[in-house]
Amino acid sequence: MEDNSFNSLIPFGPQHPVLPEPIQIKLVLEDEKIISAEPAIGYVHRGLEKLAEKKDIHQSIYVVERICGICSFMHALCYCQGLEELTGTEVPPRARYLRTIWGELHRTHSHLLWLGLMADSYGFESLFYQCWRIREKVLDIMEATAGSRVIISANILGGVRRDIGPDMLGHIQKTAKEIADSLRDIEKVFLNDYTVCHRTQGIGILTKEEAYELGAVGPVLRASGVPQDVRSLGYAAYGELDFEPATETAGDSYARTKVRLKELRNALSLIIQAAEKIPEGEISVKLARKPEGETVSRLEQPRGECLYYIKANGTDVLSRVRVRTPTFANIPALLKMLPGHQLSALPVILLSIDPCISCTER
Amino acid sequence: MKLIQKAAGKSPWIIHYDCNSCNGCDIEILASLTPIYDAERFGVVNVGNPKHADILIVSGSVNYRSRRVLENIWREMPGPKVVIAVGACACTGGIFSDCYNIIGGVDKVLPVDIYVPGCAPKPEAILDAVVRATEKLVHKREELAARQAEHVAKLRAKDPKGGRNAEKQ
């Protein structure tokens, strides 16, 4: 029989309804099946690493925050931790707890955002809206505690900019419990709904070995069964709080959803724990000296491990800041998952790694 | 024609393009479409196809690579159209204006009708911009219709027997 199938090249993006951000993926298709995929990036490249070398160390906090608006707090935290290490500054305990609370609030809002976008990728609009409705509660807390909804600029070198009072801490705990309650409803849909399971189970499988070899990070790695979470190193106040990395073994989009749902619960419990245990005291100290030398600072962002390399020369202006963001590390894994699937599965697979393009391109 | 004009003012469709932003503005734009802020009560629908859209919402500054995409989207939109620049970056280049890869605000490339300052602007501000954009859209449509009527009247005066053919020109 004659073979009627033929290859076609489809450019996916940079402007596409399921993509919140511009990235182009060039797909080679055989009929409807994806044979290979190649990303083309550069639509959001700004050159922030270079900009951070022009500004002084305090101004650079605001630059690194704008690498990504979703996990802006974590970028600033990673940068500040690096510089605090270089200058030998000891951050007061209260500031470490406040950083943990804000960090976990960011994880909560980021994961809820992702769950919404994921639901949207298979056309489940009402679920998308429900996730975002719950997320607004987190943003309200952010606004009440730091004055802004998404880019909160709470970190400064040597601590945090604002304190959270006891009333507010109580309110945060109450809201965290409320969110945990309302999570139950959406969890049911994500984990049990027939249509949702049909779209996510067995889609975009990444085995444990592949995930490890390709250097995947964050929920993508943990959904393939590697329990690796930088938070277990105990930066900020994580060392004093009780938590376990969420893992799954299936390695498909369903497992990645499940990992993130578990992490949401973890994050909420960490917020409650931290708000209970938080010690009294100072919230910031001055840097002990000018930064000198080089260091690597790591932390766990909602999307995975983020790595900052900072090189200082004893002045107020850094000589190099290099950022390795989680999505960048996950792109090889994404390219591994795509071949063999139908074109219609592409949005689900693409979103299952939680791509953050503005992080990737900086 | 009158009916279409009237209806279009009540249901403007928007398209959002993330030009070069940090995501902060994008998630606020999306948040303003979701139930708490609910931009859809003004008849707004977010569409993915520029050919269906009346209002272009741009977040982030323009860089050398995204410039062409932005221009293409704008060109494919049917007129009259309104452009909203959301965020400090889209207005002037913002914090990114010193970067080597940045051309500047959206108005370096496209005619911007409405500026929404803030980093990131609150959804309330974005809603306000959308409502204003709707008003502007109606205004632009009226202007366009008036210009067309004037043009037809001129052709008629030149060639009274032209009838439908004259209108077509």
Ligand code: SF4
């Ligand atoms: S204005 Fe602020 S929040 Fe918006 S894209 Fe620019 S840096 Fe990000």
